[in-house]
Amino acid sequence: MNLDSKIFVAGGTGLVGSAIIKNLQAKGYTNIVANYHTRQPLVAPNTSHVAQTNSVRYIKLDLLDGNAVSDFFQTESPEFVFLAAAKVGGIVANNTYRADFIYENLQIQNNIIHQSYKNGVKKLMFLGSTCIYPKECPQPMKEEYLLTSSLEYTNEPYAIAKIAGIKMCESYNVQYGTNFISVMPTNLYGPNDNFDLEKSHVLPALIRKIHLGKALETNDWNTIRKDLNSLPIEGIDGSAIEEDILAILEKYGIKKHPSSDLNKVQIEIWGSGKPMREFLWSEDMADACVFLMENRDFKDILGSQHLMLGTDEFSNEVRNTHINIGTGIDISIHDLAYMIKDLIGFQGDLYFNTDKPDGTMKKLTDPSKLHALGWHHKVELKEGIERMYRWYTANAQ
Secondary structure (H helix, E strand, C coil): CCCCCCEEEECCCCHHHHHHHHHHHHCCCCCEEEEECCCCCCCCCCCCCEEEECCEEEEECCCCCHHHHHHHHHHHCCCEEEECCCCCCCHHHHHHCHHHHHHHHHHHHHHHHHHHHHCCCCEEEEECCHHHCCCCCCCCECHHHCCCCCCCHHHHHHHHHHHHHHHHHHHHHHHHCCCEEEEEECEEECCCCCCCCCCCCHHHHHHHHHHHHHHHHCCCHHHHHHHHHHCCECCECCCCCHHHHHHHHHHCCEEECCCCCCCCEEEEEECCCCCEECEEEHHHHHHHHHHHHHHCCHHHHHCCCCECCCCCCECCCCCCCCEEECCCCCEEHHHHHHHHHHHHCCCCEEEEECCCCCCCCEECECCHHHHHHCCCCCCCHHHHHHHHHHHHHHHCC
């Protein structure tokens, strides 16, 4: 990529897309276009559908609309594409909105990947998730373990969509000679994360719940109301009466402890706390993605799979060309929760509700392939959580 190359970041206002844009800007790229749909960019638009800031144009574009996506590619002619747009959520959202997760993710991917081919995009990066691997996958998870056994049921629709995206990129490369690569980041966290308690992933959910728990135990209603005004819970914002606020907090596991100490607060966490999870700082993930887009092509990732692109002749089956992006280090949900508790200074209790599902017990990537391509992570978990909590308290209230 040249610094003036036109780069399209699909999903530019989300956790992943915003981190990629920040990395591109820091490296001097000057011609970036990103879309937003329902989530506004962090800048006041200068028209009804376009916002401009620091070499980035944000265009209102519904990626589910195939005609709109086609028009966008024909009008804008991006040279490089980061496909970071997706419908994402935690275990509750994935299991509740199963049809939405498979339909919307397939639709977004199909529209962008196909239009990238039709309009001659030089290189595309498709971002997925390590939930593509089997529920009982050997640990750590290597790229070769894809499709070796059944998936975790709760996020199966999302995982199937992401697997389809990998196979779509591989198939277009084989048939049409495109340069589409796929990366599968581990659990991400960082600025612009989703802190919606119904739909968020575990780490931002824990940060928000423990933050609210601390405010509740100190009777800091100003902090509670500011938090709810920024992100209402089921329509309950900071203007609600205390009784309604306490009820909605209790529904999401933040409640006064059933003891004689009226200020004692208990926070419920789903599952036993035993599952092990790996977490990657979103800006590290973005650095890995930009590094690969700048320095590696699909042919570099094939390794010993000597594919003759654009023909029907190849010496080996083309499989597992995606790349894990992770740290190779995991932590239990129990220890993660207590790390956040100590960081925020919450004095109350953490209650692990074993009647709720744990999900997959261990999900750890093997990032050896990424390391061999020349990239390693930089931000360790404790430092990342401290950064994220500072961001949350500064921006989400």
